[in-house]
Structures are given as structure tokens and as C-alpha cells.
Amino acid sequence: MKKLFIGIALAVSMSACSKTEQADKSSATSESSGSSAQIEKSTTGLRLSREPALNAAPLGIEIGFANLAGVKQKLGGMTNLSESGTSNVTGGKIISSDGQGLGIDGLSKFIVIFDKNETLVAVIMSLPKNVNDTYSKLKEKYKPISSNIDEFMGNGTATLEKGDSLIVIEAAHLSFAMDVVYATKEFMAAAKHNSNEASAKKEQEQKDRF
Secondary structure: OHHHHHHHHHHHHHHHHHHHHHHHHHHHHHHHOOOHHHHHHHHOOOOOOOOOOOOOOHHHOOOOOOEHHHHHHHHHOOOOOEEEEEOOOOEEEEEEEOOOOOOOOOOOEEEEEEEOOOEEEEEEEEEEOOHHHHHHHHHOOOEEEEEEEEOOOOEEEEEEEEOOEEEEEEEOOOOOEEEEEEEEHHHHHHHHHHHHHHHHHHHHHHHHHO
16 A cells, blocks of 8 residues: 555656646647547536436545546635646646635645546545544545554554546654645556556666676
């Protein structure tokens, strides 16, 4: 699970470094790829959530269904959203906020990631560490898949699911913060793959230096 989350963080941190170049590539690829149904889905109206939502829907924006226009309209009036680059996992836009105005106590960072068709694929929230309480609340809404939480120390990881989405809680041992990630299963797998590739590349580079 650790590698899984590192892959998501990698997707966010690396993408912002080449915002203009990757955004241009994303735009060109989006116009030339995908089925007509996918293209129609991405350009027709505002989407937030189905009723009932089939996937996790933090703040009312459904993972794998909501689109960029819908998210901007719903959340843009609540918090200051800014473009933060292009995801090297999906080729889609990343927008972020400091979390102010979203109504979640202690939220310090709020990141949303889209694919090339402007469909929401991931939400990342940074919060004060409160793993046990957060996991208890999420279990009421989503199906637990795995848990490696130290209830006494209040750290560890846990994974839940709903439909085609996964919800991951991660809190490092010496950190005062934790992250809650909502993402499509496809994005999680791609982020993990990227993380593994980056780790292998770094390991090889270290070997080459000796």
C-alpha cells in the first residue's frame, strides 16, 4: 500500500514541473483519441454525481463521473481553485486548493486530478492525523478491503472501495498529518506502475554511481 500512495504523490509532484508542455500534449491527444462516446461525455454539460452515486463522491463530486466543468462550478464558489499542472499518469489537468471554505475541519490541501477527457479520476485531501476516527466514518459509507492501522499509535494505512473507486487512508508514523485519497481503480493501478518504474530507475542510477 505504501508504494500505491507514493505513486499518487509522484503523479502530482512531477506533473506540475512541465505544465505547458504536457498540457499541449494532453490537448492534442484528447482530440485524436478515444471513442466518440467518450468525447461526447467530456464536452456535454456539467457532471457532478449520479443518483445514487456508483462510486465514492467526496464533497458531492463522483470519482469516475464528475467532469472538470462541474467541479469548477460546484467548488469554485466555495474555495480558491488554481491550476497546478498536468498529470503524468493521465495527461489530464490537476487543480488544487488550500482547502479553505470546503467545510472539512483541518483540511490543508485539496487536489483533484482529471483524465484527458476531463473526467475526475482522483481526489487527494491532506488533514490532521486522526486515522481511527476517519476510518470509522469511512467504513460506514464504503466497503473495507484492507487495514494496517495501529489503533494505539494512530498511524498506518487502510483501503476501502465503492464501485470502480478506491479510498486510501495513509498516515506515516512520525507525521502529524494524514492523506485520504479517492481514485478510480484504473488510476490507482497506473500510479502504482509509475511509482514502481521510478523506484527501479532510481535504484539503477544508484548502482551505476558505484
